[in-house]
Amino acid sequence: MTTRRLSLLVLSFSLLAGLVAASPKLQVVEDADTLTVTRGETTVLAYRKTPLPLPEGVDPVFARTGYIHPLVTPAGGVVTSVYAPDHYHHLGLWHAWVKTHHRGRALDFWNIGGKTAGIRHAAVRETWADATSAGFAVELEHYACKAGTAEVGEIILREVLRVTVREADGVYLVDYDTVTTNVSSAPLELEAYRYGGPLAYRGPMDWDAQNSRYLTSEGLGRADGHATRARWVEMAGPVATPAGRGGVVVMGHPDNRDAPQRVRIWDDGRVFFNYVPAQENAFAINPGATVSWRYRVVVFDGELSVERIEACWDAYTAVEDSAPSH
Template sequence: MKRSLVFVAACLSLALAVTAQKTQLLHFYVEAGAYQRINTPVCINLEGLNKSDTLSYQLFEKIKGQLKEKPFQVETGYVPLLWWILDGTTNAGQKREFFLYSAAPVTKSNTITTELTADNIVLKIGNSEILNYRKSVLYPPAGVDSAYKRSGFIHPLYSPSGNILTRISPRDHYHHFGIWNPWTKVRIGNHETDFWNIGSKQGTVRFSGINSVIDGPVYGGFIVKQDHIDFQGNKPEEIAINELWDVRTWNMEPVTGLKAYIVDLTTFLSVAGTEPIVFVAYRYAGGIGFRATGEWNNKNSTVLTSEGLARKDADGSRARWVDINGEFRDKGNSGITFFSHPSNREYPEPMRVWPENQNGVGDVYFEFCPTRHKDWELHPGNLYRLKYRMLVYDGKIDKATAERLWNDFAYPPVVNISKK
């Protein structure tokens, strides 16, 4: 009996100690605004919060008078952000109430993970691969000029069911690499270098290091460095452009009832030298490029832009989003919807879409191209950003779904901190 009382007293003392450590830090509301939200990422700025290094956070939503704990993840940086998924459906005009507490640290399972291999960074959700980012140099097929070797691209990109959506080093364009974004006509001093058509041996792009890899319950991904190497400068090789890729995917169900996930790709550019450089207007350049699987052609694939244009009319037009969908033999349909952020240069962003008879069969290529119609001058000492999101899915989506997801990306829910 005495032992039981001692055990109960010890448990009570421990519970009181843990409770004493929990302090309310923030009381806030998340407002859907003008748009319906379904399972969308949300963040709150943690700048200015006082918190001991020995403590963590607990996030709760108040639902019908009860506090329900929510998974979250802190993104450290110049301004720390706390991310979570605003789960379920939040109708336009609706607001939801949250509390943030300090608490003793707890171990959380990471649903989104990264794995480093000799060649790749592998991004996974659970045990399933989402994409591979290529770190090591990939050489072209045997007998092809080694000038076509490259690193720093995404391939394969998988649909949720495992269909491979990307293609690399095809015979018609050995310089195509899944999802990638080199610049074609770049004026550097008194010469022009092509980083896209690497067979010209004027320049290339190389993976040059990992800044970070991130595993987490809410999102996971990596930040990598890429160098744009100029072969026509004063030295055999000179770095002309510094680039960072921030790639992340979210632990969420973006479309109810559909197998899908979200991948964000944000690229940061800066001039490596002391003089401005110019991205000269051209139909291919930078942004985000996608060479689709060789299984797709003009008979089994479709293109639809936010402005309602199909493949035959889309090239050179502008859009907020573009959906590309195709059929895999005996495996149904899969697709990617590309979203361009309103902060991107030349938004709504111009695009390059291959004609319906490309290579005689209608091979599929798409690119958001911010310099399609106008030059872009970059100055030393400045940092430039282009921000994209991809919905990767099996089956098909409709225009209303694409619009809802673009609204989440462009105009996310608003967080308002209670001053009471």
């Protein structure tokens, strides 16, 4: 075993030990609008059961539910945004398919301004908080719009999203795991396309080419990272904390379809990211079929070294079944 590998394993087990000693103050607070994971009085993240108010003059079709915003660093820096003027449908930490076909109709669950399809929060399944974690399971519905309107028509996919938050050595570990079933009587066909899929992220609107960065597990960045495969992708920029900087590392579990999945990265200065399992090859979700996706988001202040990120990766993948047991 190489010295570097041994060092990474030691750091990995240190992170796992940190999970055992994680603060018991993580909890879930539910109200009519949100499920909020807190640490004491501080927000870690909020899941939207009802829409956030739209900017004035924006089409009400963009008032979606079933996404996470804000996502907050341990020191209190917000690292997501919603309703960016360039893409009103970008919603913090969320997911949706783009180029799909169902019963002969072209449906786009992502670009909801087209009013062909959408996603909505349907129900809270459970919440939990224990000595090492806090989280929730919610049900979402992916639906076709009634022809010519934005009204909800046929439910095609029914999904359970489980979000689990832990603390480990000064970072938050946010597991974003979905189990999706085609509850219709027709296949949902997914075209090969450059974006769309089980996890997407939009960074703060003030992150730009001068003050932010991307880094993939393969050492690529803003200029050359798009459409490449990556075990993890780091995105960082300025936040309003004493450190002045923070960010996220998004990790795709090796058990996911097409892992390590191809990624969507913008090269124009803004920070947007998407794991895209259909970027290269089309596939279908047949009636009654279930697909599962697992991701981890490491939320941090300051800077994370590549060695530390790799240790987080090893901790994520070291346990045979690291999915939440709740």
